[in-house]
Amino acid sequence: MTTHPEKQYLDLLTLLLETGSERVDRTGVGTKAIFGHTMRFDLSEGFPVFTTKRVYWKTAFKEMLWMLSGGHNIKELVEQNVHIWSDWPYKKFIDAQPEGSADKSIMMEEFEQRIITDDGFAKQWGDLGPVYGKQWRRWKTEDGQEIDQVSQVIDLLKNNPSSRRIIFDGWNVGELDQMALPPCHKHYQFYVDPNTNKLSGAMVQRSCDSYLGLAFNIANLAFITTLLAEQTGYGVGEIVWFGMDVHLYMNHIEQAKKQLSREPKAFPKLVIKRKPDSLFDYTIDDFELEGYDPHSAIPAPVAV
Ligand SMILES: Nc1nc(=O)c2c([nH]1)NC[C@@H]1CN(c3ccc(C(=O)N[C@@H](CCC(=O)O)C(=O)O)cc3)CN21
Numbered sequence: 001m002t003t004h005p006e007k008q009y010l011d012l013l014t015l016l017l018e019t020g021s022e023r024v025d026r027t028g029v030g031t032k033a034i035f036g037h038t039m040r041f042d043l044s045e046g047f048p049v050f051t052t053k054r055v056y057w058k059t060a061f062k063e064m065l066w067m068l069s070g071g072h073n074i075k076e077l078v079e080q081n082v083h084i085w086s087d088w089p090y091k092k093f094i095d096a097q098p099e100g101s102a103d104k105s106i107m108m109e110e111f112e113q114r115i116i117t118d119d120g121f122a123k124q125w126g127d128l129g130p131v132y133g134k135q136w137r138r139w140k141t142e143d144g145q146e147i148d149q150v151s152q153v154i155d156l157l158k159n160n161p162s163s164r165r166i167i168f169d170g171w172n173v174g175e176l177d178q179m180a181l182p183p184c185h186k187h188y189q190f191y192v193d194p195n196t197n198k199l200s201g202a203m204v205q206r207s208c209d210s211y212l213g214l215a216f217n218i219a220n221l222a223f224i225t226t227l228l229a230e231q232t233g234y235g236v237g238e239i240v241w242f243g244m245d246v247h248l249y250m251n252h253i254e255q256a257k258k259q260l261s262r263e264p265k266a267f268p269k270l271v272i273k274r275k276p277d278s279l280f281d282y283t284i285d286d287f288e289l290e291g292y293d294p295h296s297a298i299p300a301p302v303a304v
């Protein structure tokens with residue numbers, strides 16, 4: 001019997017638990033960390049959305065479609081019931097309110113409600129700065145032009161697939177200080193195997209929350225690779241993930257152990273119900289995961 005590909009992820013959790021160095025981190029939560037790790041998934045063996053806990057794949061896909069659209073305001077996420085980016089703008093808003101003011105104590109629900117209903121408020125407080133979507137689609141050059149890196153990737157895949165420069169990157173050094181968080185999944189690179197005509201995608205993640213973020217990041221790497229393959233006429237090959245500061249937050253240890261006690265189930269199949277003319281015209285309703293039958297969700301707090 002061959003080993004289930006999800007075993008790579010479970011082995012990473014075990015490695016972190018057993019050998020990770022305890023470190024103090026920016027958030028104050030603390031982590032167990034290792035430096036440098038890789039995993040790979042052959043997409044012909046199924047779509048790599050982990051099964052040992054329920055992964056909210058629609059939330060992940062909505063986030064990826066938002067980034068691909070060039071979005072960088074949480075408004076478009078919150079409108080779609082996606083809350084994973086709200087903590088950072090919320091914290092910034094609360095910190096900026098004067099002591100004792102009514103706004104100092106508003107709850108997240110009210111904050112998100114204002115983001116949705118008040119355009120001015122969303123503009124001022126919902127913007128994450130020039131994060132992923134902005135850099136991917138509209139990287140600003142010195143002479144005031146904008147570079148659409150994702151469209152360049154599509155063009156290279158169609159016209160020069162042996163190029164070793166099929167890359168987009170969110171790490172715009174000159175603008176890091178304007179971002180709510182500097183990009184974690186920073187480098188994307190693609191490769192067409194001339195023998196099989198399959199497209200593979202790799203991603204470098206400088207910093208990895210191995211319990212919460214990673215499940216989303218792997219699913220989304222497989223997602224973008226599959227979408228690019230469909231749009232440019234290739235089959236799907238592998239995804240390759242490179243993690244740098246790979247960590248497990250101290251308040252995720254019990255959850256990780258619980259997850260480790262479970263056996264992986266078969267990976268589902270990504271069904272794309274409609275093929276739009278452009279990579280930028282997909283909507284969440286175009287996707288279904290066939291045969292996704294995960295173990296139950298194991299919630300965990302996110303370190304802000
Ligand atoms: N500490 C930290 N970890 C991250 O993974 C992370 C950040 N910060 N900051 C930016 C984004 C936001 N991301 C997040 C944030 C929260 C969840 C999360 O809470 N996931 C839950 C529930 C998801 C839902 O609301 O549907 C999960 O069980 O997967 C996942 C990814 C990934 N990134």
Ligand SMILES: O=c1ccn([C@H]2C[C@H](O)[C@@H](COP(=O)(O)O)O2)c(=O)[nH]1
Pocket residue numbers: 026181182184185207208209210212213214217
């Ligand atoms: O897609 C993402 C986005 C963020 N993360 C994690 C990695 C870290 O735990 C934090 C970011 O904190 P830094 O101090 O900026 O490294 O968010 C992730 O895993 N995946």
